[in-house]
Amino acid sequence: MPLNDSDMGTITAQIQLTEAELKLLQTLVYQECGMYFDERRSHFLKDRLQRRLKACQLDSFYGYYRLLTSREGKQELALLLENLTVNETSFFRNKPQLELLQKSVLEELLHHKQERRDWNLRVWSAGCSSGQEPYSVAMLICDALAYYYLRNPLPFDVPLPKPLIPPPWKLEILASDISYAALRTGQEGLYTEVQMEPVDYTARLRYFEKSADKYSAKPTLKELVQFDFHNLKTEFLPRRNDIILCRNVMIYFDEPEQKRLVEKFWHCLNPAGYLFVGHAESLFGLSTKFRMIHHNNGTAYQRIEVSS
Numbered sequence: 001m002p003l004n005d006s007d008m009g010t011i012t013a014q015i016q017l018t019e020a021e022l023k024l025l026q027t028l029v030y031q032e033c034g035m036y037f038d039e040r041r042s043h044f045l046k047d048r049l050q051r052r053l054k055a056c057q058l059d060s061f062y063g064y065y066r067l068l069t070s071r072e073g074k075q076e077l078a079l080l081l082e083n084l085t086v087n088e089t090s091f092f093r094n095k096p097q098l099e100l101l102q103k104s105v106l107e108e109l110l111h112h113k114q115e116r117r118d119w120n121l122r123v124w125s126a127g128c129s130s131g132q133e134p135y136s137v138a139m140l141i142c143d144a145l146a147y148y149y150l151r152n153p154l155p156f157d158v159p160l161p162k163p164l165i166p167p168p169w170k171l172e173i174l175a176s177d178i179s180y181a182a183l184r185t186g187q188e189g190l191y192t193e194v195q196m197e198p199v200d201y202t203a204r205l206r207y208f209e210k211s212a213d214k215y216s217a218k219p220t221l222k223e224l225v226q227f228d229f230h231n232l233k234t235e236f237l238p239r240r241n242d243i244i245l246c247r248n249v250m251i252y253f254d255e256p257e258q259k260r261l262v263e264k265f266w267h268c269l270n271p272a273g274y275l276f277v278g279h280a281e282s283l284f285g286l287s288t289k290f291r292m293i294h295h296n297n298g299t300a301y302q303r304i305e306v307s308s
């Protein structure tokens with residue numbers, strides 16, 4: 001039943017959440033997005049549920065559950081999931097791993113693609129949060145391509161001013177998340193001085209403009225990254241990727257869901273494509289369809305060709 005203003009005034013204590021209601025809501029969240037709130041994290045779930053219940057002015061969690069599972073509750077369900085995500089991220093997070101991506105993985109990919117005259121490079125940042133990860137990768141790839149052509153000049157003149165991606169190469173970076181707020185921030189590409197701390201001054205000069213007290217990603221950088229909503233729980237995910245980064249996302253899923261996701265990533269990668277997971281994550285016990293690559297504290301996984 002919706003609460004009225006006087007009710008709201010008198011409610012200072014939290015509305016009781018029974019074990020049965022918690023289980024229902026926990027299961028619903030898991031089914032919708034794969035996030036699993038075990039005992040260690042259930043206080044976070046309870047806190048967010050209390051907040052959403054108040055915002056919806058409802059007086060019971062069962063009523064809230066009924067709202068979430070109704071047709072009219074779709075928007076509220078999206079809001080709840082958004083409130084449950086942890087969006088912590090930073091530019092150039094896990095540097096040793098990104099060095100492995102830039103110095104070994106890209107070098108090899110560019111070489112093999114050039115041999116096959118395949119000039120398309122597709123990267124997917126799955127669970128991109130507010131954009132620092134896909135923009136970091138975009139900068140690394142632009143620099144790697146520029147350096148590659150310093151040593152292996154193209155057989156024709158590149159137009160001036162030199163584009164970030166020398167033709168005939170095409171770079172597509174898909175950045176996806178379940179949080180619309182995070183996607184909007186990424187699309188905007190505006191970052192504070194504190195957020196920019198890991199970005200050195202040469203990268204700031206090449207890829208950003210200063211606008212008031214913030215840094216704004218230059219249009220040439222922004223146009224390389226396409227932000228879009230994708231829920232990793234669903235079956236239909238973007239295919240034909242050379243590289244997938246899904247870092248610090250699987251830690252919020254339980255093991256069966258992690259296994260399902262890694263299997264989906266295998267299908268979403270091109271043959272011999274690469275998967276990058278977070279520094280506290282690994283594919284150990286989740287899949288045998290990838291081989292681990294390790295260099296200078298950086299780790300990645302390469303797809304092995306097996307019959308699926």
Ligand SMILES: C[S@@+](CC[C@H](N)C(=O)[O-])C[C@H]1O[C@@H](n2cnc3c(N)ncnc32)[C@H](O)[C@@H]1O
Pocket residue numbers: 033034035085086087088089090093126127128129130133176177178179182230231232233246247248249252278
């Ligand atoms: C901790 S952030 C990691 C951001 C970035 N990958 C990094 O490592 O810096 C986790 C992100 O995963 C997203 N996420 C959680 N569950 C998801 C799902 N089912 N589908 C898509 N994104 C999800 C969250 O919204 C959040 O932005």
